[in-house]
Amino acid sequence: MIEVHDLHRHFGGFRAVDGASITIRTGSITGLIGPNGAGKSTLFNVIAGVLPPTSGRVIMDGEDITGLPPHALFHRGLLRTFQMAHEFSSMTVRENLMMVPGGQTGEVLWNSWFGRKRIAGEERALRARADAVLDFLTISHVAEEKAGNLSGGQKKLLELGRCMMVDAKIVFLDEVGAGVNRTLLMTIADAIVRLNRERGYTFCVIEHDMDFIGKLCDPVIVMAEGKVLAEGPADSIMANEAVVEAYLGRGLKNKVMVEAAEETQLGEAHGAQPGLGDEAGQGGDGRPAGAAPGRRLDGRPWLAAQGDDPASGEQRP
Numbered sequence: 659m660i661e662v663h664d665l666h667r668h669f670g671g672f673r674a675v676d677g678a679s680i681t682i683r684t685g686s687i688t689g690l691i692g693p694n695g696a697g698k699s700t701l702f703n704v705i706a707g708v709l710p711p712t713s714g715r716v717i718m719d720g721e722d723i724t725g726l727p728p729h730a731l732f733h734r735g736l737l738r739t740f741q742m743a744h745e746f747s748s749m750t751v752r753e754n755l756m757m758v759p760g761g762q763t764g765e766v767l768w769n770s771w772f773g774r775k776r777i778a779g780e781e782r783a784l785r786a787r788a789d790a791v792l793d794f795l796t797i798s799h800v801a802e803e804k805a806g807n808l809s810g811g812q813k814k815l816l817e818l819g820r821c822m823m824v825d826a827k828i829v830f831l832d833e834v835g836a837g838v839n840r841t842l843l844m845t846i847a848d849a850i851v852r853l854n855r856e857r858g859y860t861f862c863v864i865e866h867d868m869d870f871i872g873k874l875c876d877p878v879i880v881m882a883e884g885k886v887l888a889e890g891p892a893d894s895i896m897a898n899e900a901v902v903e904a905y906l907g908r909g910l911k912n913k914v915m916v917e918a919a920e921e922t923q924l925g926e927a928h929g930a931q932p933g934l935g936d937e938a939g940q941g942g943d944g945r946p947a948g949a950a951p952g953r954r955l956d957g958r959p960w961l962a963a964q965g966d967d968p969a970s971g972e973q974r975p
């Protein structure tokens with residue numbers, strides 16, 4: 659369990675995190691949502707040791723881990739992935755996975771001369787583990803591909819795979835769905851649920867896609883202006899006036915709600931089935947066909963369903 663007590667992180671006079679207290683229960687998939695600039699990533703960075711807090715405490719399983727560097731947290735099984743995936747682009751996908759566990763015999767020059775047998779044995783074991791991870795994530799077909807050639811969604815799966823190469827206890831995922839097409843988002847969601855149920859991983863997930871949050875996360879914690887605004891099951895959070903207002907402000911909220919009601923009536927008339935797995939096409943604004951507007955509570959447009967990260971023009975194998 660992670661407990662965050664009255665955490666502050668200020669940048670000069672600006673309070674990016676302003677007295678946030680949260681609990682991440684062991685075995686949960688906890689969602690962390692909030693409008694842009696709410697302080698979600700900063701909170702992640704402080705918990706994961708990327709930034710020191712201005713004040714406050716982070717406790718993991720009863721031990722104070724406040725301010726420990728990322729490598730120390732890594733050894734305790736606490737990992738954080740980033741909005742932008744951090745792969746070694748000129749190495750293959752399998753190699754990216756194989757290099758995650760540290761302390762390999764071959765890293766020492768002396769051993770590379772005199773410990774060849776041991777190194778070969780370790781490499782075989784690592785390769786087998788990497789291949790099992792790729793199989794679990796259903797991306798075995800890209801094992802030999804240079805990681806730089808992967809699509810945005812495949813890079814996110816690779817990040818998850820890196821967490822699986824060590825025995826992670828708790829994984830902080832930052833905007834796992836950003837720039838990812840709906841099909842791969844389903845694969846990522848499925849991998850998260852299986853890692854949670856079958857291997858006992860705890861997750862804390864920042865995500866703007868409310869279908870994704872609603873299907874995966876319990877509880878959902880909402881941040882606004884550096885503070886925790888609300889916490890609870892996804893459906894009650896999405897119906898929470900204060901939460902919708904924090905995202906939209908009252909004028910825009912009313913407009914979006916009227917549009918959402920109209921759109922729902924239209925969707926029902928056409929028998930549309932909104933949801934994460936809806937791949938029947940798209941609405942004119944880029945969201946999947948039948949998905950109600952406002953599923954992104956911040957009102958930003960949906961990404962195109964075809965291909966990941968359309969803006970980046972990334973090449974996919």
Ligand SMILES: Nc1ncnc2c1ncn2[C@@H]1O[C@H](COP(=O)(O)OP(=O)(O)OP(=O)(O)O)[C@@H](O)[C@H]1O
Binds near residue numbers: 694
């Ligand atoms: N290193 C920094 N220096 C100064 N201000 C920062 C720094 N990092 C973040 N901020 C500010 O802190 C606020 C919170 O940023 P943060 O990235 O944590 O928000 P967020 O909720 O993750 O937003 P988003 O959903 O857009 O990623 C923002 O106003 C941001 O500009």
